[in-house]
Amino acid sequence: MTHSLVPVAAAPSSDLAVAGSWSRALTLPPLGHLDAYISAVNRLPMLSLEEEQDAARRLRDHNDLEAAGRLVMSHLRLVVSISRQYLGYGLPHGDLIQEGSVGLMKAVKRFDPDQGVRLVSYAIHWIKAEIHEYILKNWRMVKLATTKAQRKLFFNLRSRKQGLRAEAADGDTHREVLSDAEIGLMARELNVKPEEVREMETRLSGGDVVLDPAPSDDGDDAFGPIAYLADGSHEPTAMIESAQRDQLATEGVARALSELDERSRRIVSERWLQVNDDGSGGMTLHELAAEYGVSAERIRQIEVAAMKKMRKALAAYA
Template sequence: MASHIASAEPMQQYLQEARKYDYLTPDQERDLAIRWRDRQDRAALDRLVGSHLRLVFKMARGYSGYGLPLSDLIAEGNVGVMQAAQKFDPDKGFRFATYASWWIRASIQEYVLHNWSLVKIGTTGAQKKLFFSLRRLKARMQDLENGDLTPEAVESIATELNVPQAEVVEMNRRLGMDRSLNATLAEEGDSEWQDLLADDRPDQEASLAEAEERQRRQQFLKLGLGVLDDRERQILVARRLREEPLTLEELSQRFHVSRERVRQLEVRAFEKVQRAVVASAKEQKIAAADKGRELARA
C-alpha cells in the first residue's frame, strides 16, 4: 500500500494518503484484524494498516537524524507494519499499534544499521542499543551540547547500557549530535525531536514481538550456517558465536593449519553467511512490498 508512495511521492502526498484513514476504536480494530486473519479480507487489511500510516511517519521521523532519506525510513517502516499485520493476533487483547510499533522500529533500525557507514556489521546487542539510545539518554541528562560528554555522563551511560566507557565516547563523536533534541519539528509546531525518539523499554506486547523477531533471526542464522562446509562452520562458531571465542592459535592446532589460514577461513565463512542472510532478508522484504502494492491495486 504505502511502500511505493513513500519512496516515489513527496511526503505531503504520503501524509494526505495517511489522513484518508480514520483512527480506529478497539472494537473496530479487533473486527478488522479478525476479518483479515480468518477470511483474508484485503479491505480489512487495507484499513487496518492504513490507519497506522501516521504512526509509521512519526516513528520514521524519530530516526531521521541519522542522515538517511526520510522516504526510505518510511518505506522500511511500512514493511514493518505489514509484517505486524501478518502476525497480529487480536485474541491476545492488546492494541495493534502497540504490537506494530515494535515491528516498525525493528525494520527501521535494521535499515539504519545496514546503511550507517560508521557502524560495522556484527556489532554486539549492547553496541546497537548504545547507537539508538544515546540521544535519549543525553536528553534525559540534559547534556545536549555538541562535543564530548562529561566524564560523569560517560560513566552513567556506560553503566546503564553495559558498554565500555570508551565506546560511549566514540559513538558520541561518530553521531556528531548536530541537532538539538529540543529543536521543534517545524516552525509552526510545538513538537520536539526528542518527543519522537524510540523508547526502547519493553512491555509485554513488545517482548512477544521481540521473541518472534529473535526466532526469525535464528532462522536466518541457521540458513547462513547451512551454506558453509563443516570446517568453515566450526571456525565461525568458535570465533564469532561463542561467549568466549577461541584464539587463532587454538584453532590452528585443531585443524593443523596456520593461524593466517584460520583467519582467512573465518573471513570467508562470515562473508558467505552474510550474503545468504542478506539475500533471504531481501526476499522477505520484496514479498512484503509486493503485498503492499497488491493492496494498493485492490
C-alpha cells in the same frame, strides 16, 4: 515517494509474496510528493476496537486482503509519527516511512486479536525494528553495531548524549567528545561498561572516508588515504623481488665465495662481510697486507679481482 503503501522491492524475501499481493490492494492515489502523502495518511480514518478485531480475525481466519488493507491503512499515521523520531540520522524521511511501513505490514500479518492488546501497541515494535535495521545498514558505509547490545547502545547513546549536552555543567554544549565523568554516568544509566560506551562514542564521532577520491575537475588525481595506506611490501612483484634479494644474499653469496681461492675469499670476507660489535668492519688493507707480507696495493688488487669474479658468479646464479 512511492504512490503505493510500500514498494514491493523494499520488502524482505520472506515477506515478498505478502508485500506483492498487499501492494496491489493497498494503494493511495497519485500524490506527487512526500508532504501530500503524509497529509493524506493523516486523514485516513482510525478503526474502533470492534472494527480492528473483526478485520484482524477475517485476515487471520480467511486471509482477507481487504481486512489487511483496513488495518494497515488506518495505522500509516503511526508509521509517519515514529519515523519522525529518526530524522536526526540524516536519512531521507520517505525512506524511513517506507521501511516503517514494511514493519507495519509484518505486524499486521502476525497480529492476534485474541491476545488482548491493540494493534497500535503491537505494531510499534515491528515498525521501530525495521527502521532500526535500515539506519544501521545505511547510516554509515561500515556497519557500526552488530550485536543486540550494540544496537541498543547505538540508539540510546545519541538521545542520552543530547540530554547530557543540554545539562552540561561547564556550559560547553558544542563539545563533541564525552568526558570520563559523562561516560561513567551514561554507562550506569544504560547498564553497560564504560569501555563499551567509549568504543561506541568513537564509532559515532568518526565519519566515512573515501580512500580513493575521484579526479578533480581539472583532471588531476585527488590525493586520498589510498596514497599512503597502500602496503607495497605485499605487492606481488615487490614480494618476488624481496625473495630474490634474500636468496642472492645467502645462497648466491655463498656460492660466489666458493668460486674464489682461500686467500681471496678471506680478503673479501674480512673487508665486506665482517661486522664487529662496535659496528665497525673487519680488517683494513694494511692489516691484511702485514698478515700476508705484501703491499696494501696488492691486497686491493686481489680484492678487486675477487669482487669481479663474484659478480659474474652472482649473475649466473640469478
